[in-house]
Amino acid sequence: MKLYYKAGACSLASHIALREAGVAVELEAVDLVTKKTAGGADFLAVNPKGYIPALVQDDGTVLTEGVAIMLYVAGLAPDKALAPKPGTADYIKLVEWLVFIATELHKLSGAQFSPVITDESKAVTKAILLRRLDYANEALGKGPYLLGETFTIADGYLFTVCSWQPRIGHDLAKWPNLAAHNARVASRPAVQAALKAEGLI
Helix, strand or coil, rough: CEEEECCCCCCCHHHHHHHHHHHCCCCEEEECCCCCCCCEEHHHCCCCCCCCEEEEEECCCEECCCCHHHHHHHHHCCHHCCCCCCCHHHHHHHHHHHHHHHHHHHHHHCCCCCCCCCCHHHHHHHHHHHHHHHHHHHHHHCCCCCCCCCCEEEEEEEEHHCCCHHHCCHHHHCCHHHHHHHHHHHHHHHHHHHHHHHCCC
16 A cells, blocks of 8 residues: 655544554655655646545555545454444544544644635634634543543544644643643554654654
8 A cells, every 4th residue: 555645744644543553555755735746746646636645555546535544444454443343332433533633623723834824814713723622632531542541543633633733833731631642642653653754753
């Protein structure tokens, strides 16, 4: 398999899932401005949407959207318990967290990096983001992970989005449960391997 990624971006969550699952993967960085890959290929030929992540499976099938990739990867390694069994209440809770992170944390955080969004709009989205981080911090009080005692793909995704917060002026110390969760996830060997492979440590 090959994962098209940008170091430290949302694709890190998919990368972490792959490492946690023990799935061998080739990495190819993407310049999101030029839409060229590190190998000089046209990324739009891989993913016409133009953004990462994109996972090319061994049969050539391309899977996009981080949540879909993470759920797919979790299904490849059921023994790793990266997702509860489909159809269970815990599985629905996992999906709930993935959607919350994608729509309420990822998108709101990402807006803060956009050069085309006005300062006024950024202030509005930032205020909403702070409330969503408050919610996630409170929910993690039951921890140590989002679904309790077991690390899941949602934890890797939350870690990824929280790692952006200092870059947009948010000190995670304001949310001690989130800060502790980030440190806990960062210490996992698979996460360390993903961070090292992306040149982040």
